[in-house]
Amino acid sequence: MSDSPRRPLDERLAAVHCQVLARNPGESEFHQAVEEVLESLGPVVAKHPEYVEAAILERLCEPERQIIFRVPWVDDAGAVRINRGFRVEFNSALGPYKGGIRFHPSVYAGVIKFLGFEQVFKNALSGLPIGGGKGGSDFDPRGRSDGEVMRFCQSFMTELHRHLGEHTDVPAGDIGVGEREIGYMFGQYKRITNRYESGVLTGKGIGVGGAQVRREATGYGVAVFTEEMLKATGRSMSGRRVVVSGSGNVAIYAAERAQRLGAEVVACSDSGGYVVDDGGLDIGLLRQVKERERGRVADYATRRGPGARHVEGGSVWEVPCEIALPCATQNEITGPDAARLIEGGCIAVAEGANMPTTPEAVRLLTGAGVLFAPGKAANAGGVATSALEMQQNASRDSWTFEYTEARLEEIMRGIHERCATTAAEYGSPGDYVAGANIAGFIAVADAMLALGLV
Numbered sequence: 001m002s003d004s005p006r007r008p009l010d011e012r013l014a015a016v017h018c019q020v021l022a023r024n025p026g027e028s029e030f031h032q033a034v035e036e037v038l039e040s041l042g043p044v045v046a047k048h049p050e051y052v053e054a055a056i057l058e059r060l061c062e063p064e065r066q067i068i069f070r071v072p073w074v075d076d077a078g079a080v081r082i083n084r085g086f087r088v089e090f091n092s093a094l095g096p097y098k099g100g101i102r103f104h105p106s107v108y109a110g111v112i113k114f115l116g117f118e119q120v121f122k123n124a125l126s127g128l129p130i131g132g133g134k135g136g137s138d139f140d141p142r143g144r145s146d147g148e149v150m151r152f153c154q155s156f157m158t159e160l161h162r163h164l165g166e167h168t169d170v171p172a173g174d175i176g177v178g179e180r181e182i183g184y185m186f187g188q189y190k191r192i193t194n195r196y197e198s199g200v201l202t203g204k205g206i207g208v209g210g211a212q213v214r215r216e217a218t219g220y221g222v223a224v225f226t227e228e229m230l231k232a233t234g235r236s237m238s239g240r241r242v243v244v245s246g247s248g249n250v251a252i253y254a255a256e257r258a259q260r261l262g263a264e265v266v267a268c269s270d271s272g273g274y275v276v277d278d279g280g281l282d283i284g285l286l287r288q289v290k291e292r293e294r295g296r297v298a299d300y301a302t303r304r305g306p307g308a309r310h311v312e313g314g315s316v317w318e319v320p321c322e323i324a325l326p327c328a329t330q331n332e333i334t335g336p337d338a339a340r341l342i343e344g345g346c347i348a349v350a351e352g353a354n355m356p357t358t359p360e361a362v363r364l365l366t367g368a369g370v371l372f373a374p375g376k377a378a379n380a381g382g383v384a385t386s387a388l389e390m391q392q393n394a395s396r397d398s399w400t401f402e403y404t405e406a407r408l409e410e411i412m413r414g415i416h417e418r419c420a421t422t423a424a425e426y427g428s429p430g431d432y433v434a435g436a437n438i439a440g441f442i443a444v445a446d447a448m449l450a451l452g453l454v
């Protein structure tokens with residue numbers, strides 16, 4: 001998906017890049033994620049030859065372990081179905097592998113590796129003791145009954161459980177995996193191992209060891225990060241027109257938190273199209289439709305009445321806004337979308353999803369002076385709150401919503417500060433992509449150096 005001319009890489013980085021392309025043929029999303037990080041690291045390898053000597057980059061691009069497995073299950077009609085399961089345990093220098101599980105038909109090794117690679121840097125940036133990993137399956141939960149989802153989750157965990165552990169590898173949710181799926185997987189893990197090991201999965205329901213704010217955390221974090229980024233240039237979200245894409249937990253809670261900051265959130269979307277609600281999204285109704293009824297944004301528009309209109313099949317980036325929060329999926333903001341956003345007066349883009357902006361779009365946005373927060377910084381609030389869930393599970397404690405939210409906000413402000421300071425230190429003030437990549441890289445690289453060649 002390299003749809004833009006890349007900046008020429010330092011020759012040491014170019015060699016790493018060549019090796020990644022040769023070793024992972026056809027995995028375009030993984031290539032894209034690696035390229036984006038390598039492009040930031042020129043000044044780092046120039047300043048730190050020790051990273052090059054210890055082959056830190058080559059090691060970082062090669063996952064520590066990759067597990068691919070068959071997931072057999074039986075659908076409601078009695079037919080046998082076979083899906084493919086993945087867990088890529090990317091890097092454990094800073095802590096147990098940590099990262100979500102995605103159930104979506106687009107899942108294959110290239111998607112899981114891109115997500116796992118991003119997760120390593122994101123988790124390092126959070127400042128918490130978590131390594132990086134990611135998993136998933138090409139299972140499509142859409143249109144599946146509750147019983148089918150449960151049987152699939154049980155079969156998936158029957159194979160995966162042997163690779164997990166609260167000190168080893170701790171999955172959570174991602175696209176297609178929420179509290180319900182985590183609950184079924186945790187239930188099966190508990191049954192197989194005979195251990196109530198709460199810390200083996202995060203994103204659990206509140207009644208089964210889950211943490212307050214985990215559901216909201218990614219979205220809240222995106223809004224808080226955006227506000228920090230605007231504050232740094234003397235502006236704020238208040239009174240500004242915001243568009244979010246997607247309508248899952250990231251989008252819903254980014255919208256809710258942005259509204260609390262005084263923004264007017266006027267649109268959101270799903271794979272069927274988008275809804276524009278000039279009166280501002282009704283978060284209560286959106287939650288009712290999406291979380292409780294598992295409905296579509298078209299249903300939201302119908303229920304909301306004349307103020308809201310649903311545009312079938314369109315891209316939500318057609319809606320002009322000052323702040324864009326892409327919270328749907330990878331590569332959803334393309335070059336033409338970015339050009340339209342710039343023309344419409346957009347001043348900031350913060351990635352709630354992982355890698356939702358194509359390289360060409362990032363280049364256009366930053367070139368036009370639009371503030372741009374990459375996902376590994378802006379959406380780190382989700383995994384950070386997962387780490388807080390692990391802390392609570394380890395101490396058999398549970399914290400209040402207010403306390404947990406305060407911790408999350410402190411972590412997001414810390415990430416913003418780390419990105420801004422690092423970008424300035426390495427000669428790119430205001431470049432959050434460089435700041436996030438460099439700060440994340442240095443934390444992992446130093447830990448890898450300390451641990452020797454393992």
Ligand code: GLU
Nearest residue numbers: 099100172173174383386
């Ligand atoms: N899937 C989320 C992410 O992309 C959360 C991962 C986690 O909580 O472990 O960061």
